[in-house]
Amino acid sequence: MGKMTLQGKKNLLGYAFIAPALVFFAGFSLLPVLLAFGWSFTNFDGMDQMDFVGLKAFGFAFKDKYFIETFLNISKYVIIAVPLSIIVPLCLAVLLNKEIKGSKVFRAIYYLPGLVSAVAASAIFTSLLDPSFGAVNKILSSLGIIKDTPIKWLQDNRLAMPMIALLNIWMGAGGNMIIYLSALKGLPKETLEAARIDGASPAQSFFRVVFPLLRPTTFFILTMSIIGSFQLYDQVLMLTNGNHGTATPVFYIYNMAFGPDGFVGVASAMAVVLFAVIMVVTLVTQRFTKETY
Amino acid sequence: MKKGIKFLVVLLSLVVTLSGFAGCGPKGDGGEILFWAESVGINPTQFEKYVKYFNDNNPDGFTLKYELKESLTGSLREAKTAGVGPDVVSFPRWETATSSALVKDLTELLKDGDIKISDYNAEAVKEFTYKSKVYGVPTDVDAWGIWVNQDMVDTYNTAHPTTPIELPLETWAEWREVAVKLTKKTGSSFDTMGFNSEGFRGQMYTMMQTAGVNYVNMSATPSTINLPDDETNAVLDFVHDMVFDAGVYAPHTDSIANFYQGKVAMQFGSTGLKQEVDVHADKTDAMNMTFMGTPARSASKGKISGIIGGFGYSIPNIKSVETDKSWKVIKWMLSDPVMSKFCELNGVMPAKTSLQTDALLESNSTFMTLRGLLPTYVTRPAVRGYSTMEVSVMFGELDKFIAGTQNKADTIKNMKSNANQIFIMAQTM
Numbered sequence: 001m002g003k004m005t006l007q008g009k010k011n012l013l014g015y016a017f018i019a020p021a022l023v024f025f026a027g028f029s030l031l032p033v034l035l036a037f038g039w040s041f042t043n044f045d046g047m048d049q050m051d052f053v054g055l056k057a058f059g060f061a062f063k064d065k066y067f068i069e070t071f072l073n074i075s076k077y078v079i080i081a082v083p084l085s086i087i088v089p090l091c092l093a094v095l096l097n098k099e100i101k102g103s104k105v106f107r108a109i110y111y112l113p114g115l116v117s118a119v120a121a122s123a124i125f126t127s128l129l130d131p132s133f134g135a136v137n138k139i140l141s142s143l144g145i146i147k148d149t150p151i152k153w154l155q156d157n158r159l160a161m162p163m164i165a166l167l168n169i170w171m172g173a174g175g176n177m178i179i180y181l182s183a184l185k186g187l188p189k190e191t192l193e194a195a196r197i198d199g200a201s202p203a204q205s206f207f208r209v210v211f212p213l214l215r216p217t218t219f220f221i222l223t224m225s226i227i228g229s230f231q232l233y234d235q236v237l238m239l240t241n242g243n244h245g246t247a248t249p250v251f252y253i254y255n256m257a258f259g260p261d262g263f264v265g266v267a268s269a270m271a272v273v274l275f276a277v278i279m280v281v282t283l284v285t286q287r288f289t290k291e292t293y
Numbered sequence: 294m295k296k297g298i299k300f301l302v303v304l305l306s307l308v309v310t311l312s313g314f315a316g317c318g319p320k321g322d323g324g325e326i327l328f329w330a331e332s333v334g335i336n337p338t339q340f341e342k343y344v345k346y347f348n349d350n351n352p353d354g355f356t357l358k359y360e361l362k363e364s365l366t367g368s369l370r371e372a373k374t375a376g377v378g379p380d381v382v383s384f385p386r387w388e389t390a391t392s393s394a395l396v397k398d399l400t401e402l403l404k405d406g407d408i409k410i411s412d413y414n415a416e417a418v419k420e421f422t423y424k425s426k427v428y429g430v431p432t433d434v435d436a437w438g439i440w441v442n443q444d445m446v447d448t449y450n451t452a453h454p455t456t457p458i459e460l461p462l463e464t465w466a467e468w469r470e471v472a473v474k475l476t477k478k479t480g481s482s483f484d485t486m487g488f489n490s491e492g493f494r495g496q497m498y499t500m501m502q503t504a505g506v507n508y509v510n511m512s513a514t515p516s517t518i519n520l521p522d523d524e525t526n527a528v529l530d531f532v533h534d535m536v537f538d539a540g541v542y543a544p545h546t547d548s549i550a551n552f553y554q555g556k557v558a559m560q561f562g563s564t565g566l567k568q569e570v571d572v573h574a575d576k577t578d579a580m581n582m583t584f585m586g587t588p589a590r591s592a593s594k595g596k597i598s599g600i601i602g603g604f605g606y607s608i609p610n611i612k613s614v615e616t617d618k619s620w621k622v623i624k625w626m627l628s629d630p631v632m633s634k635f636c637e638l639n640g641v642m643p644a645k646t647s648l649q650t651d652a653l654l655e656s657n658s659t660f661m662t663l664r665g666l667l668p669t670y671v672t673r674p675a676v677r678g679y680s681t682m683e684v685s686v687m688f689g690e691l692d693k694f695i696a697g698t699q700n701k702a703d704t705i706k707n708m709k710s711n712a713n714q715i716f717i718m719a720q721t722m
Binding site: 043045046047048049053056057060063064065066132147149150155156157243244255256258259260261262263265266 | 366367370373388391392394395480481482544677678680681684685686688689692693696698707711714718719722
């Protein structure tokens, strides 16, 4: 046996450090993905039945009108939630980037909703938005904005998805704000100073200098928001149970796989389709962002 | 002195050790029986009494331990994967067609003659039978219909002695008329909702039955949806009328809570709803409730009808489960005195016909009504895909129709094409 080189020893140590993470990744991420991919070519029912059926499960997935509809539902969500999950945190970060008294307290306050579990936050929203007994309708009613008919925030097809988006923006704004704040802190001071000396107004300085410099951060948040949108599940389950035009692809796939009929094979095919859609959307976004900036 | 202390210490250790062992072991000689049931409709306080009865009386010294599951079949799937699970389950019969692989086929065991399956309600046994195999023995029978707040009816009748409300309601027209009479509004807000059923979700089958049609054609392979124009139009017109023209209810109201809080006059539900309301009796004034079957389309068309359901004892199809032991326990639990006790404590009607005695029925008006309904009531279709079809197709299409975002013709068209697609997927994959 040859003697191990210093580089070899370093490599071995490196592998040893990443081994626990690799084991978890392989067991809890890679393996389920591979299993789902394999099951998508079977009629697996989650129990005993598992025969190879070729592309039949994909055929059923594409013929399923309700599955296709979930992509339309999520596109409504994306249109509302994704821009706001960039704009709101950016505004908060710019405001809190100034060294003013109490800014750290506000930073903590804005971050707090992100620490609340989605289930608890959804339960609070459900209670607030209840048409008959919720605080929101009562306040609007006392202000004379609502006359007779209460607003069905979560039971109206036009309002239900925006309400889910609102909840997620409230929950996620703090986290994205922290990312923007750290990016703002890292901006080159000399560039900002040069803009100021050249006579740029605060608005010009922001739109012409700061925002372009935040491009990588914005792209990161944009990509993560889009991916997160396609994975929306728990808030939908809690707020509307997938009713009123709010069923998302993940919600539908879960119900197909774990509902009474156990269509695990078809659900796996749907999951593969969703994976492909997310990949394409991310690539397109990446391309578009690179071309724009 | 030292010897005395040593002796006392040893004696004390021995006592502590032996007491410890005594505490760890099973209470009876027969060991522990793990029993799973669905939490829906079970009052844990009442069920604890049954557990005590079981532990005090079973001749083999078994100790009953029970766990309530939100979804029994969901939990059984996990248990089957793990290879470890309960000895006996209270299985939701309507899931037999889709989940028969989760429980053992009892057909051979039933041949020992101790349990005669013909002694049980025929529809309940049919619900437990899939592809000529029997997967459980029914324990109880429930039915879906309309619960009426009798106090509201009595108050109305006192105020209107010349035009009183007479129950039970027999036609949709009577149903509508009484719902209008019992509805109270301030502006367009409800003070009392005349009727509620969460947008008729899950009641399409019942409504089609009352219109005279069984809406799943089970003899076809794969099964097909049966939505004839006349009957389906009538059902959708009635649903629309109740919401918009009669204005007796708003869909998607938290129905059960509103019913037991006295905000809803008539509530669609199963006979088991009484137990659920009773659980909340300490929070509300005691309510007098009357159960009736879902009215027929008219005196000449359709019939009073609906769905019957219930549970039954099954043996999980899991490696660790000892079939002989489970079957022995089930046989004892199905013996007449034990079954009567179970039904008495849980407030359910026994599925064994000989236990549906006159004395029992006279003691409970709901049971009396239920027995009268059984000849025209049916079980849910025992075909793969039915549940998914109901949830994915019927719920969504009815929602769109009631919300006014889809017209009647498109609703029926979508119901037909999408339901059939689900059946094809479920039965040809």
